[in-house]
Amino acid sequence: MPAETWHFDSQRPGFSSLDEFLADVSGRAGMAERLVVARKRIAARAAPAPASLAQLRLKAGLSQKQLADAIGTSQPAISNYESGEREPTIANIKSMARALNVSFDVLLPVLGHNG
Numbered sequence: 001m002p003a004e005t006w007h008f009d010s011q012r013p014g015f016s017s018l019d020e021f022l023a024d025v026s027g028r029a030g031m032a033e034r035l036v037v038a039r040k041r042i043a044a045r046a047a048p049a050p051a052s053l054a055q056l057r058l059k060a061g062l063s064q065k066q067l068a069d070a071i072g073t074s075q076p077a078i079s080n081y082e083s084g085e086r087e088p089t090i091a092n093i094k095s096m097a098r099a100l101n102v103s104f105d106v107l108l109p110v111l112g113h114n115g
Contacts, residue, residue: 036062039059039061040058040061052110053081053096055110056100056110057078060101062099065078067100071092073092
C-alpha cells in the first residue's frame with residue numbers, strides 16, 4: 001500500500017498557514033500518531049547523531065508547539081532556540097531534556113554550550 005502524501009498549498013481555502021493545516025490534520029483520527037512517526041523518520045534520515053535541537057525534537061516526534069507546551073513556553077521561543085537567536089534558561093534546558101528524553105549533558109552541546 002503506497003504511503004499517503006500530503007501537500008500544503010498556502011492558497012488552499014480554509015488555511016492561512018502551515019500551522020493551521022497541521023492543526024487540522026493532527027485532529028483527524030489516526031493522523032496525530034502518523035505525524036509523530038513522520039517526525040521521527042525525518043530525524044532519523046537527517047543525521048545518525050542529533051546535532052541540533054530541531055533534530056532532537058523531531059526524534060522525539062514533537063512539533064515546536066508540543067515541545068513548547070511541554071516546557072511551558074511558546075512556539076516562537078522554541079523556534080528562536082532552534083535558530084540560535086535566543087538561549088533558553090537553565091530551567092528550560094532541564095525541562096527540554098525531560099520532554100525530549102535526553103540527558104542534560106546531551107542537550108547542552110546541541111544548544112552550543114560546551115560545558
